Amino acid sequence: MNRIPTFVLAAALAGSAPGFAQDFSRRPITMVVPAPAGGASDAIARSLADTMGKALGQIVIVDNKPGASGMLATQLVARAPADGYTLLVTHTTPIYYAHYTFAKVPYDVRRDLAFVTHICDASLVLAVHKDVPARNMTEFIAWAKTRKGHVSYGSYGVGSSGHLMSSYLSESRQLGMSHVPYKGEAPMIQDLVGGHIPWAFATAGSLSPHFMSGQLRPLAVVGEQRLDDLPGVPTLIEAGFRDPEFKIIGGLTMMVPAGTPAPVLARLEKEARAAIQTAQLKARFQVFGLIGVGNSAKEAREGFEASGPVIEKLVRISGARMD
Incomplete structure (x- = not known):
């Protein structure tokens, strides 16, 4: 699909942008999700589609496009017409991490996409098997040091936030751990x-059922606040791990093609942020252990820019480079 130049779109829509910002009646809106149906990303996107669709007076169709670590879906949106009818609801990998972990990325986030809002943060938890003799981070580090070179950790993919933080914990505390992706x-x-x-x-x-069964034990939560479902579990910051590298967390972000007219982008931002505050979305967040955010487009962009140097450092330490 050939992308229409931004200046052509802007000129074509300039005369009618204010009215168009209030009217999405021309055709259904497509919300592209770089994940298969059934997971957290899909469930959140479908709730957003339902809530935003009602507010916009339009059908919002969720289009699942998994593959290539989310880059397939992101490229599709980056090349779509900048008219407000194509949205991206994505996890962090293709937006925050891809440019640092992959040699070739078929889009440039800064050039090709515009932020609408950061939807939610994923509440990652450091969990240990029940047989690990540690009930807090101090005991965990002490245990790992006694087994230096013989402890492994898992991640849900090379270059994932879990991988990067685990690798940083091992390297920064000189624990000599091995990665199992x-x-x-x-x-x-x-x-x-x-x-x-x-x-x-x-x-x-995902961990909650295993905490309740006693098979796993939570030691710390990533981020700046404790979780309502795990009120007795401290954050890594509270546990003394104040490195900025431990503040990087996953989540979901909404974006549109760059060049989307300002009035259209403002309307989408308004309705997305309102949807995130509804009981329907809050219930979804709780089910998946997510923390609703719903910040402004400007704040979402600033958060993206601030995360870059930290992610670059984490990728370098982990060696998670895919050429």
């Missing part, structure tokens, strides 16, 4: 529960 979170957690790996970072929603 998995093709997704589910198989990683299965091996964690089975004792094949002793610890890993994973999402709270």
Whole structure:
């Protein structure tokens, strides 16, 4: 699909942009999601589509386009007409991490895409198998040091936020741990529960049943606040791990093609942020252990820019470069 030059679109829409910003009646809106149906990303996107569709007076269709670490879907949106009818609801990998981990990325986030809002943060938890003799981070580090060179950790993919933070923890505390990558979170957690790996970072929603069964134990939460479902578990910051590298977390972001007219972008931002505050979305966030954000487009862009140097450092330390 050939992309229409931004200046042509802007000129064509200039005369009618204010009215168009209030009218999405021309055709259904497509919300592209770089994940298969059934997961957290898909569930959140469908709730957003339903809520925003009602507010905009239009059908919003969710189009699942998994593949290439999310880059397939992101490229599709980056090349779509900048008219407000194509949205991207994506996890962080193709937006925040891809340019640092892949040699070739078929789009440039700064040039080809515009932020609408950061939808939510993923509440990653450092979890250990029940047989690991540690009930807090101090005991965990002490245990790992006694087994230096003989401890492994799992991740849900090379270059994922879980991989980068685990690698940084090992390197910065000189623990000599080995990385065991998995093709997704589910198989990683299965091996964690089975004792094949002793610890890993994973999402709270996926870990919760295993915390309740006693098979796994939570030691710390990534981010700046404790989780409502795990009120007794401290953040890594509270546990004394104040490195900025431990503040990088995953989540979902909404974007549109660059060059989308300002009035259209403003309307989408308004309705997306309102949807994120509804009971429907809050219930979805809770199910998956996510923390609703819904910031402004400007704030979302600033957060993206601020994260770059930290992610670049984490990728360099982990060696998660895919050429």
